[in-house]
Amino acid sequence: MNFAFLGKYWQFYLVGAKNTVLLAALAVLIGTAIGLFLSLLKLSSKKPLRFIASAYIEFIRGTPLLVQLFIIYYGLQAVGIRFPDIPWIGAILGINFSDFMSGVITLGLNSGAYVAEIFRAGIQAVDKGQMEAARSLGMPHRMAMQHIIIPQAIRNILPALGNEFVVVIKESSIVSIIGIGELMYKADTIRGNTFQPFEPLLVAALLYFLMTYPLSKLLAYIEGRMHSGER
Amino acid sequence: MNANDELIKTIDLRKHFGSLEVLRGISTSFVKGDVAVIIGPSGSGKSTFLRCLNLLEIPTSGQVIFEGVDITRAGHDLDLHRRKMGMVFQLFNLFPHMSVLDNITLAPIKLRGLTKEAAENRAMELLKRVGLTDKAQVFPSKLSGGQKQRIAIVRALAMQPDVMLFDEPTSALDPEMVGEVLEVMRDLASEGMTMIVVTHEMRFAREVGKRILFMDGGIIAEEGPPEKIFGNPENPRTREFLRKVL
Numbered sequence: 001m002n003f004a005f006l007g008k009y010w011q012f013y014l015v016g017a018k019n020t021v022l023l024a025a026l027a028v029l030i031g032t033a034i035g036l037f038l039s040l041l042k043l044s045s046k047k048p049l050r051f052i053a054s055a056y057i058e059f060i061r062g063t064p065l066l067v068q069l070f071i072i073y074y075g076l077q078a079v080g081i082r083f084p085d086i087p088w089i090g091a092i093l094g095i096n097f098s099d100f101m102s103g104v105i106t107l108g109l110n111s112g113a114y115v116a117e118i119f120r121a122g123i124q125a126v127d128k129g130q131m132e133a134a135r136s137l138g139m140p141h142r143m144a145m146q147h148i149i150i151p152q153a154i155r156n157i158l159p160a161l162g163n164e165f166v167v168v169i170k171e172s173s174i175v176s177i178i179g180i181g182e183l184m185y186k187a188d189t190i191r192g193n194t195f196q197p198f199e200p201l202l203v204a205a206l207l208y209f210l211m212t213y214p215l216s217k218l219l220a221y222i223e224g225r226m227h228s229g230e231r
Numbered sequence: 232m233n234a235n236d237e238l239i240k241t242i243d244l245r246k247h248f249g250s251l252e253v254l255r256g257i258s259t260s261f262v263k264g265d266v267a268v269i270i271g272p273s274g275s276g277k278s279t280f281l282r283c284l285n286l287l288e289i290p291t292s293g294q295v296i297f298e299g300v301d302i303t304r305a306g307h308d309l310d311l312h313r314r315k316m317g318m319v320f321q322l323f324n325l326f327p328h329m330s331v332l333d334n335i336t337l338a339p340i341k342l343r344g345l346t347k348e349a350a351e352n353r354a355m356e357l358l359k360r361v362g363l364t365d366k367a368q369v370f371p372s373k374l375s376g377g378q379k380q381r382i383a384i385v386r387a388l389a390m391q392p393d394v395m396l397f398d399e400p401t402s403a404l405d406p407e408m409v410g411e412v413l414e415v416m417r418d419l420a421s422e423g424m425t426m427i428v429v430t431h432e433m434r435f436a437r438e439v440g441k442r443i444l445f446m447d448g449g450i451i452a453e454e455g456p457p458e459k460i461f462g463n464p465e466n467p468r469t470r471e472f473l474r475k476v477l
Contacts, residue, residue: 132287133324133383137338137390138314147337151328 005194006203015094016186017207022093023103023182024169028115030108031168032161035115036157042120054114060113060213065106072106073099073178095181103175103182111168122157124150155226162219166212173208183207236262237296238394238425239284241440244293246279253279254290255449256283261394261427266420268440268457269429272472275446277429281341281398284427285316298393317387321399323379325386331358332367335386343390350389352462361415377408381415388419392423395419433476437461445469 031073041053076082083101090097118197126149133143177186187204191197240260246253253276261267266306266421269277282288284295286302286309294303302312320381326334335357336350345353358364361381371379387395397416401409413435420426420439436457443460445453445468453466461477464470 021431054346070379073308114421127324129322129324130326133318133320133326135310136313136316136318137387138310138312139338140343143341147341148326152326155328 002196002197003198003199003203005190005200009190009193009200012186012190013183013203015111016181016183016204017211019093019095019100019180019182020172020184020208021211022170022182023100023107023172023175024165025037026104027107027111027168027172028161030101031111031115031164034108034112035117035119038112038116039119039123042116043123057113057116060110062143065110065171066177069103069106069175071104072109076102081134096179099178099180100101102178103172103180107172107175109166110171111164115161115164116168118157118160119153122153122160125156133151158226159219159223162215162222166215166219169215170208236264236469238263238265238298239427240296241284242294242296243397244280244283244295245291246276246283246288253291253449254283256293257449257451259451259454261425261442263393263425264423265400266426266439266441267428267444268432268436268442269427269444269447270431270436270472271452276449277446278398280446281396281429283429284396285313285340287318308340314338314390315393316383317390317392317396318396319380319383319387319397319400321402323371323376323383325374325379325383330368330370331363331374331382333447334371334382335389338386339389354385355387357388358382358420361385375408376404377411380404380408380412383414384412384419387477394425394427397426397430399429399431401430401432431476432462433473445472447472 038053038056041049042057044050073183083098085096085107087097090100095099114184120145130148130152131144134148135141139147172182172186176182176188179185183204187200237260242258244254244257245331252289255276257280269281279288283290284297286295291301294301296302297312297316300307300312302309325331326337329337332351333353335354336345336347339350339353340347355364355367358367361384362370363378363381363385365376366378366382367444371382384395384400400416401412404412409432415431416426416428418440428435428440430441440457443454443457444451445460445464445466447468453460453464453469460469463475464473
């Protein structure tokens with residue numbers, strides 16, 4: 001085992017880890033927005049809306065992330081859609097912004113399907129007497145959702161949503177394939193430069209773990225606090 | 232009975248759950264100031280009937296006329312009618328993520344346009360009536376069942392409804408807490424509030440009810456003043472039911 005390459009390449013890892021976190025955070029943000037929207041569609045009383053949401057969720061969950069990534073990255077280019085390159089952001093982050101966005105969008109669209117199920121389950125776990133009480137007071141459905149149901153659902157949702165962030169951090173490694181300079185891509189680069197096929201991967205794995213493990217622990221802590229504060 | 236006094240009227244109300252026919256044609260009416268107590272064996276459709284009155288349960292057919300308006304017909308704002316019909320549930324259904332005061336003031340502020348201050352003043356007045364002013368800032372999980380139900384009654388009253396619907400309000404309570412809730416309901420009745428109460432509390436029905444409706448098998452099998460229903464019921468099914476529960 002030889003880890004001497006770290007002296008020369010440690011900054012590669014740092015930039016890669018930073019980009020991984022950025023990628024995952026943006027993806028979860030997009031995924032949350034899509035997921036909330038889809039879950040509301042799925043809980044709608046209108047059948048076509050429910051169908052659209054279900055179709056999206058089932059399709060995303062039933063196809064490989066890699067295929068989705070290629071569809072977004074190559075497919076959209078083929079039909080003439082390309083995310084604009086914004087050089088100054090790319091320069092700051094040390095990435096190609098256009099490619100980076102392909103990765104963010106793919107992970108976000110993918111995560112959205114899973115987040116939708118998290119939201120739906122969280123909303124449905126709220127006792128149905130709550131909606132009845134709100135409606136019996138004369139609140140419109142929307143107001144009841146906003147003031148009564150969603151605030152209670154958040155408590156069910158937050159831990160699972162945090163867990164989704166952990167999942168996306170790990171899955172983001174797949175976008176290294178389209179050359180986004182995140183952690184996995186950087187590790188690959190180092191492997192190529194040093195002709196060491198093995199050790200750079202160990203360092204990458206350790207770094208992934210250092211990101212996900214504290215996050216999981218933090219989530220468990222928050223969840224514990226939320227339950228102790230149960231009112 | 233003056234037609235103007237008629238608050239709620241149902242015409243041939245029916246409700247199916249799949250192939251199960253829970254309500255099999257109920258036509259009755261409730262006037263202002265009525266204290267109607269609905270009794271009957273479980274599964275007789277009492278709660279379903281009550282829940283049909285504010286359309287928490289959508290009847291399969293038939294009409295509910297509330298203050299002269301057929302609210303079962305499409306094309307009007309059901310929420311406006313529900314604001315005038317307070318409802319109290321068996322399991323309280325207080326909002327667990329809000330303080331008692333917020334539970335009570337949310338709907339008046341959002342739906343009746345009261346200022347926060349006005350709503351809170353009114354809430355405190357109502358809390359005083361049920362003896363729970365000291366619980367205003369407390370969250371529901373810190374309350375006993377009896378206290379929760381009294382708060383739930385206050386929450387419904389805060390909307391200043393024209394009628395109060397009670398769906399087995401004491402069935403989920405420990406026996407020693409039933410009294411405090413019934414007392415609040417008794418006071419409410421004596422103040423002239425129109426009340427429709429589904430309950431198994433026969434003493435309450437007899438003492439507070441102005442009218443008893445005995446339901447069995449999805450119909451009103453017999454109705455009349457308490458003296459008659461409890462003293463001299465005509466329907467053999469009423470007699471059998473009362474023999475079992477009294």
